Amino acid sequence: MGARFRSWMRTVWRRSRMEREMDAELRFHIESYTHDLMEQGISPQEALRRARLEFGSVEVQKEECRQSLGLRLLDELRADVKYGLRAMRRGPGFTIVAVLTLALGIGANTAIFSVTNAILLRALPVRNSAQLVTLKWSSHQWPQYNSYQNYQDTGGDWDENNPCGYSFSAPFLKRVEQANSFSNVAAWAGAPSLGMGGNGPAINVSGELVSSDFFRTFEVRPAVGRLLQASDNDPSSLAAVVLNYAFWQRAFGGSPSAVGKVIKLNGVPFTIVGVAEPKFTSLTLGGADDLWLPLGMGTRLNPALFTKRIADANSWWLMITGRLKEDITPRQASTELSLVFRNELLAGADPKMGANGAPQILLPSAQAALVGSAGYYKDQLVILLTAAALVLLIGCANIGGLMLARSTARQNEIAVRLALGAHRSRILRQLLTESLVLAILGGVLGLLMAMWAVRGLVAVMAPGAGVVATFDARVLGFTAGASLFSSLLFGIWPALGNARLDLTPALKHRGLSSWLPQRGRRFGFGRLLVVAQAALAVVLLSGAALMLRTLSNLRRVDTGFDAHNLLTFGLDPALAGFDRIGIENLYTHLHQEITGLPGVLSVGHSAMGLLMGGWMSQSLEYLPPGSSKKVKLDMRYLPASGDFFATMNIPLLAGRTFSSADVAIEAAKEQAAASPSASQDPPSNVPVPVVVNQAFVRKYFSGVEPIGQRFGGANGSDEYSPRRSAGYEIVGLVRDVKYTNLRDEFGPTMYVPQPGSEAIFEVRTTTDPSALVPAIRKLVATYSADLPITNIRTQSEEIEAGLQQERLMANLSSLFAAMALGLACLGLYGLLSYEVLQRTRELGIRLALGAPRANLIRNVMWRGLALVFVGIAVGIAGALSEGRLLAKMLYGIKSSDPTTLGLVTLLFIVVALGASFFPARRASHVDPIVALRQE
């Protein structure tokens, strides 16, 4: 085997030398034989003649020698490729159309696959990830915890009977760290929002709190300095922080002197001890954190929250991943940890569920748990991949049709070769090689197009998510596979048809066959291809139409407030060291000063912005008068200032909004709650004034006068906010508005005054609001240099940003649909042109016999439209079943929307009419004399 391979390689690489030597060797043989014959007394000429005669054909022998060396297949392949390239040069029009079609199809598929590869098949940026498992709890009952926090999009399942999740309490982490199954255990959670000072102007940064073994578990190495270690968690030690490489580059210019520097996070000093290696960007997508802090330092950043959390078995907030010891299987580890978890939950003074809850710990691989969580992008990617695959299919059908038409032109050539004794399999191989050459050219061009397009694609699909789409072996393999698959798809049928060629009629040159309208098998297949293209194009077109209408529906949706000429920006003064009273004072001053800026009509603020994707919700109880049974009130709530409503143009329908007196009372309550030692202020028995929306009244106070209604009294329903003990009183009623996003239903919503928290400011202007940005920045900076302004943008920009996914789907699906429509019409045009060419003689006779030209036009166009109608029917059936895939993305429209399907049908028919008109006109312009002489 080895000898054969070496010999083969040698001859392949040194082919010309091998050929020369073979030549010399055979010549030597003939000469020697001639010489011997001459010695027997034969004349030189006769000797040479006899030697040559007995030796036989030199060329045949050489060919057999090459075959002995295993070169035959290679030679034939080379000849086929050369022949294929020559054939392509002969028909440059076909070649260009085919290669471009393939390049577009393969390019689109490659680009989207490379993004899929980067998102859904992303490898964790850690070492030896095979032994890493992530803890996931599951049970048959809802565990009784008080607070629960998901890490990014690693959500669990909130199924009532089978809940599961990835977050755990800090006391449970302690037990996991003591477990026998793991050599290292990493735990982490998102840090509260952080303002960073001490390095130029204050900025907002994102951080993660990580356990001391975090980096060791993931086997991450430092790029500079060191990573975190156990002593960093000691509350008495100097607070250490590790930077993300990209953040180090961005904020510190990649300077090694950053290590050792002291920065302030929310006013607390931290020392930069090191920078993580570049490849360790983040564990999940979309979560490139700027820095990592020791878990134990949470108490310094937010003492109230973390002192409680660190010891509380009722707060589940940590992700845990362990590195299995060498000889431990995930199953063994799962058994051990399930036991610990069961003890933790069921035993002890405060059981979290009943014994039949059967809590257990599952250990999915960290890869599956952290990468498989990219659910947000999954639907989009599946739809886009499907659309791209359909475009490629249409392209293949198109090229297949063109090749069928061309193959007729080559029938003579192939018939001659068959007649000369070529094997049919040999012909088949040659034709397939030609397809493959086309596909490889298309594939290479497609790959280049994908490389060019992918950066933009990532930027629009997953902005800021840290997705890096690389063209690794998997993507290249995909491209090669797609090219090979396409070449088979469009090449096999024409090739089979040609290899099966019936010699006699083909060799007779234009025989009887070209006289009659062909209804043979090959012809039927060409028509079938056009039907398939039309059907696939209709599927894509209807998908695109649904996406476009979804986008326009969302843009036209009634938000309930006026989003034009509205500027929003975020402030979190607590990060810069302001206390509640300081914050309230700051807000009052800012309100006055911003209102004084030229072009400003009014200013309001709220804890969250509308249509920014977030929401807060709350459950309260209400005892209707004369009833003994309490009603549960589920609502969303939004802390807002009194002038919020006027600024947003949310009409006040009854009552009033919050006054400065309301705010002062609430501030006093907060103050009292924050320092219980101080004397109890009398206002605590004043109910919180709230403004509710129409949906709230419709659902809970239907038929009664809402103003003055009270609910949520001192029944402990709001244990974390003692100031709420006096309950709530409705003082105002406003119009419904969309809260979280445009797809929101109007739901019961309550607005409350809540002084002294972080806020989004809304500024109503008379003209372009973005012109105000510099003035506002300057204004805020006069109050504190450490106070970062976040997300300053207009409300319209905010809404457009929220439509990013819909816009992307609408744009890309339109692009694909346009490609599909163009290709399908090109296919139809090609088929009809070919048919007209085939029927030239028949058409000529018809004309000569007096057929009106209009009849011929109708005849040809009808042949085309009949195909299109069949295609549309099939396509609509396909579109209806495709609708299920899209249903989740649609808004205000059903996937079976008859108007959309009707419009798509109409559009397709109009374009198809155009595509078939030109061949039809050519048919009617056939000159009978020329047509009859043609044979």
Place this chain on the structure above:
Amino acid sequence: MAKTVDLLQGTLDLLILKAVSLGPLHGYGILLRIQQISKERLEIQQGSLYPALYRLEHQGWIISEWGESENKRKAKYYRLTVAGRRQLHTEAAKWESMTDIIGGILRTRPEQV
């Protein structure tokens, strides 16, 4: 001249290996030597010699190098490799047992059955 017989299928390789086992030879020399040893009773198709040589070399049983012929011409000489010698032995043994068996069968007389 004795009557020549056609070569049995598959035996050319064996003969070539045997011929070059006696010393390096060029292609034409191999032809001559086989005819000489067989006392001109074997006729080898000249056309089948070279493909066979290339095949044997491809399989690593013989190797070739360029040398000078008796009449001072450059010629390609073939020589047996170690693997080739092994192959020659197995093939020869196979051939002998084959001829034994066939011979035995052919010599069988009716009373022996």
